[in-house]
Amino acid sequence: MDFKGFDHPDRQTDGGTRSVKVMIAGGFGTGKTTMVRSVSDIKPLTTEETLTQASADVDNLIGVADKQETTVSLDFGKIGINDQLVLYLFGTPGQERFWFLWNGLFKGALGAVVLVDTRRLASSFRAIEEMERQDVPFVIALNVFPDSKDHPIEEIRDALDIPPHTPIVACDARDRTSSRDVLIALIRHLKERSAVALESR
């Protein structure tokens, strides 16, 4: 474990717990909050950012208290990996245009799950583009809704233009084990990428 930045390691009383984060992305209504909720150890919480706070200087805040605020929220949950490590899951806001609001929302994430509703593939295009643009490794999770048609995965890969090395898995975001398996698929994918990177060094 990396203890960089600890001047006084002997003063740690909490065993030096660290965190990792994984983003749950996808279009509106694809089941991001559902997945965070089903797999989290804690009751999922919401953290907020107000657009006026982020975009205006304090000077401009005076006198604009009655201005309409745009509140953008981020649902999140956590999973205790072991005594020393906590995994945080963040469901990205439905309005992708607000992703810039958080200090590098995707920066420092191990990777992302992009949820796709096969009945509305296009709703997740933007999320996939954003992962590629920000160079965030991801897996695609097809959230199977009761009335979803059974599409062959390769057909969906073509339709979404997903490269062959990026895993596509089916899941039921309401189900804890199924959602956990998506996270496992992501971590395995990350391991493969790391192994390839090590070999090519």
Added chain:
Amino acid sequence: MSGPRRTDPSGLERYYVLTGGRSGPGGSASTLDVATLIVSRAAAVPGMQHEHEEILRRCRDPLSVAELGAHLGLPFNILAVLLADLLDAGRVEARDPIPASGVGSGPDLALLEEVLSGLQRL
């Protein structure tokens, strides 16, 4: 359902007071992430701002910035300003999430193995 909690109409005024009119995180808090863990390194002292005291109390065990924000009902930017005060005074320690190291190299395999075995135990 943890839907967005609307801030009260006077929210901005409240934040202005809480932060002494300072905006956005600067200095030591500028790298804070929603998953950064905050750990108290000192006890609250008399006369301390209520929110500072509350942060110190809640972070006796490591707590993420996102959880703190949710518990205190404060947006990220406002909380970051308050955390900057405590970081500058050495009253809390901030531990950034273990990053996906260097572009192209990916995170450390041992870390991924650790996460994987944790998930498999769920």
